[in-house]
Amino acid sequence: MSWGLEVLALGEDADERTIKRAYAQRLRVTRPDDDPAAFQRLHEAYQAALAWVQQRPVPVEAASAASAHVASGPEPALEPAPAAAPAPADRAFADAPPPPPQTVDVAASGHGILARALQLEPGPLRDWLAQQPELWSLYSKPAIGEVVLAQLCNHVPPLSMGISEVLVETFGWNDLHSGIDPYALHAHRLQMHRSWVVQPRNHGRLAELLRQNGLPSTVTGARDHLSWLSRPWKAWQALLTSLPPMRGRDLNRTLDVLCIDDATDAPAPLRAQQVDFWLRIGQRDRMSVVRGLQGLLRGIASGLVLSALILGYGVLKSSEPDAWPMQRFAELALWALLALTVLGALAPPLHTLLRWQSCDEPATPRGRYPRLLLIPLLAVMAVVLIHVMDLRMAGTALAGSALVLALVRFWKRSRLEVHFNGWLLLAALPLLKLTVMMVVVAELALVATLVLWLWDGWRNVRGQWA
Known part of the structure; x- marks a missing residue:
């Protein structure tokens, strides 16, 4: 009798099915995580029992009745075999050496698991x-x-967080004795998950990841984002796609969630040129050619829409006796197109300038002084235009620009929050009158500009001393 049958508490008449059933029952109480040595011993006993059953000779009692009729003459008496000495109980695992470990194709098994x-x-x-x-x-x-x-580790293939968690539990990579840095392992698993969600079949998982990071997203939106980031590169197609106001912001938020801040980090099927384009669109604090072209195209598109509305209104009014001639509507439409085109072209650099002025002071003097001295320099130039060169209109426009710049700088850097209520509505009329006076009288705008600039500078110096 095999020692494996004794470990499984089975008799000599046990078949393979009985052995497997007994082994499964023992596995419920002998787990590899709890006692690896006992589990290894149980598995070896299971293999030994199966090997003994497969090599066991057919007993004489199992001969068929037909064989007895064919035999002639009386059967020879079978002499009893000498009785074997019973094995002591403490030799249940020592009567036969454990079988050597089976040869396993490690590489094939690993690739099969993946x-x-x-x-x-x-x-x-x-x-x-x-x-x-x-x-x-x-x-x-x-x-x-x-x-x-x-x-x-080679990102072949990228797996989801849930699948990698199963592999971590199976192979014990989070155990103390594994020798694997748990923080590096978690960061790598997170990067794999982000590479996994950008695959074409995982749009729903990408939308779920965006929602987990506080971004409202649907499966359709996630599919559109991946489509724009992975299609073949065409410059004009990308520019036209970026014209809607919030699209560049949404694409950059998606890239932030995926931890992609460089085109070289883009996993397949994302294309490096598309990723680089949308990253430059999202850099509001840095002026670039693509942002300038985007602003120009937005201005042209808005101007065309407004011009079409003006011309359509002129056509509707042309049947009235006292209506304007169509030539005046055409001139108005042309001026609207030019104005919105110029405004669209100026919007990106002005927005970049406002963000540059609203940032905190840099540590190096090289970047600190140009940002600090721009507003008073504009104020001095406005005074020169008004009182030296007698160009009051140009000086007034420059003074108003300096006031807007100082106001935005003070507002952003002081991080003020305004809660609208009834008292604020009462102050709206005096504030409106004061604004009109500053527009008409440039000197008032210059005084307000210098007051805001000095106030912001004093707050910054006091914060450094504190």
Whole structure:
């Protein structure tokens, strides 16, 4: 009788089905995570029992009745075999040496596990891994885990967070004795998950990831984002796609969630040129050619829409007796187109200038003084235009620009919050009158500009002293 049958508490008449049933019952109380040595001993006993059953000779009692009729003459008496000495109880595991570890193709097993990981969900994958015999051995399991981990370190293939969690639990990569940095492992798993969600079949998972990071997103929106980031590069197509006001912001938020701040970090199927274009569109504190072209096209598109509305209104009014001639409507439409085109072209640099002035002071004097002295320099230039060169209109426009710049700088850097209420509405009329006076009298605008600039500078110096 095999020592494996004794470990499983089975008799000599046990078949393979009985052995497997007994082994499954023992696995419920002998887990590899709780007692690896006992689990290894149980598995070896299971293999020994199966090997003994497969090599067991057919007993004489199992001969068929037909064989008895064919035999002629009386059967020879069978002499009893000498009784074997009973094995002592303490030799239940020592009467036969444990079988040597089976040869396992470690590389093939690792690649097979990764192939399954790409096909299954976390729950079915966990069940499938628990049924693989090569992972029951304490000899082959760590080697297979090294193969799988080496493939994952090369991002081949990218896996979701749930699938990688199953692999971490299976191979014990989070154990203290594993020698693996848990923080580096988690960061790598997160990067793999972000590479996984940009695959074409995972639009829903990308939308879920965006919502987890506080961004409202739908499956359709996620699909559109991936489509714009992964299609072949065409400059004019990309510029036309970026014209809607919030699209550049939304694309850059998606790239932030995916931790992509450089085109070279873009995983497939994202294209580096598309990623670089949208990153430059989102750099509001830096002027670039693509932002300038975007502003110009936005101005032209807005001007064309407004011109079409003006001309359409002129056509509707042309039937009235006292209506304007169509020539005046055409001139008005042309001026509207030119005005919005210029405004669109100036919007990106002005926005960049406002953001540059609103930032905190840099540590190096090289970048600090140009930002600090721009507003008083504009005020001095306005005074020169008004009182020296007698160009009051140009000086007034420059004084108003300096006032707007100083107001935005003070507002952003002081981080004020305004809560609208009834008292604020009462102050709206005096503030409106004061604004009109500053527009008419440039000197008032210059005084307000210098007051705001000095106030902001005093707050900055006091904050540094504190």
